[in-house]
Amino acid sequence: MLLLIPGPVQTRPETRAAMAQDIAPWDNDFRPVYAEIREMVRDIAGGVPGEHATMPLQGCGHFILEAAIRTFVPAGGTVLVPHNGAYADRAIRLATEAGRQVVSMPCPDTEGVSPAAIGAALAANPSISHVVMVHNETGSGIINDPGAVGPVVRAAGRRMILDSVSAFGALPFALAAHPEVDALVFTSGKCLEALPGSGYAVARTDRLLDCAGNAGSWSFDLSDIYQQALRAGWGSIRFTPAVQSLAAFRVALDFFMAEGGQPARLARYRENARILHEGVRSLGLTPYLDWAHQGPVIVTVHQPADPAFALQPFVDALKRRGVLISNFYNTRAPSFRVGCIGAIGPEDMRQAVAAIGGALDELGVRDRAARMPAAA
Structure with a gap:
């Protein structure tokens, strides 16, 4: 069967085969695998060692996006969500139910978000601290360009959370060139061609430290995941992960690099x-x-x-x-x-x-x- 959906995706037999093992996630033989995944993902995101770090989280894209919103936006804080598709609509719900205020910016679902419109919305509402933007909308297939929107956000002195769940690994983006981005989030089962089961936020380490206590949720606190890594090492895992999925993800990353x-x-x-x-x-x-x-x-x-x-x-x-x-x-x-x-x-x-x-x-x-x- 040819699987043609935007995730989970068709995978290689070698990637699927990596799932067929029993693994203890805290075993000393697995810790280097987990640490390697974090470093490889940071590098794919164009992050800088020491300045950016990978925060994995069990679950789907909604989980990691909610975690990023909760971690980087204080309770009661205000976010701007330009929406030209269903996944931006879902970001609005995630932020609202997390107790954050949302300024919604409707856009046509047949063209990308306008940087000028983002700038105007930020200028009109000084209470907005963050723009939460979907990189690729998998309803229509439209791309919103963070390379164009990011400088507008930065010039306005605001922050950005980039939902790159269905784009990461395919669309170009480098965190090193975008200091306004607190976190870029994605999952394993999309353009990196692994199995579903884990989400990732590649985030600024200074912001992870500054935002400790924001989340209002132990499970969804990326700052707490960072503190765990600082205490116990980058191969440490906070709660039981989808460990077989992580093993498959490591194999998929090798194929990604080998392809170019x-x-x-x-x-x-x-x-x-x-x-x-x-x-x-x-x-x-x-x-x-x-x-x-x-x-x-x-x-x-x-x-x-x-x-x-x-x-x-x-x-x-x-x-x-x-x-x-x-x-x-x-x-x-x-x-x-x-x-x-x-x-x-x-x-x-x-x-x-x-x-x-x-x-x-x-x-x-x-x-x-x-x-x-x-x-x-």
């Missing part, structure tokens, strides 16, 4: 996205984003207007052809989405295009023009 790191991974994913974007257009379908705005992680496609189309039967027909995609959408217009990340390449994408065409034919979908949302 972030530039090579981005090139492969971008080619995957190009083949898919052009392929669905050749079938008479309409991609959700113009190619100029299309990111490399996922290609989202407008559902066809033909009444014969329904999402779950379409997903089922694709699965019969050996391709598995998400059976839901979270864009403003009805859509379906096809992942371009994971241990996959151009031939897999051509297989996916052929399967999409076959599934549409099986369902009798002839009118493939975009189905637009009903008027409010």
Whole structure:
């Protein structure tokens, strides 16, 4: 089965095989593995030894993002969340339920966040301490550029938390060039092509020290994770982790480096996205984003207007052809989405295009023009 979702992703057999062992996470033979992971991740993030450190946390992307918000934004503090997709909407809920105030900045879900709009929102509200921005929205596939937004945040004297859950390892970014970023967060099961189970925040060490006591949660306190590392060493683990997932992640990092790191991974994913974007257009379908705005992680496609189309039967027909995609959408217009990340390449994408065409034919979908949302 070809798994084409934005995470968990298709993985290599060697990566999966690393899970097939029993491991004691506190064993002295495993401590160096955990310490290596932290250093390798920091380096991929463009961090500086001593200035940045990797804070792992058990769980999914929502867990690590909530931990970053709780750690770096004081209780009752105010964050700006530019939202052009479902994951920014979720960031708003995470911040709100953590007791932080949220200034919401709605944006179209077909283009990236405007740095000028961020600057204007910060100027209008001096109480905002942080911008929480999603790097890549996996609903539409749009990219928000921290390289453009970061300097605006820095010039305004504010801080930033970057949700790079579905972008890290593929999209370029270097923490050393962005002192305004308190933390960049991501998970293991996306562009680094490992198994799910752990999240990571690559964070400024000075800020981790300054923010001790902010979190209001022992489990979600990144400052406490840092203090644990200082006390017991970088190979120490605070609570029981998804240790087999960590072992697989270490293997996946070796494959990442052998491929050529972030530039090579981005090139492969971008080619995957190009083949898919052009392929669905050749079938008479309409991609959700113009190619100029299309990111490399996922290609989202407008559902066809033909009444014969329904999402779950379409997903089922694709699965019969050996391709598995998400059976839901979270864009403003009805859509379906096809992942371009994971241990996959151009031939897999051509297989996916052929399967999409076959599934549409099986369902009798002839009118493939975009189905637009009903008027409010």
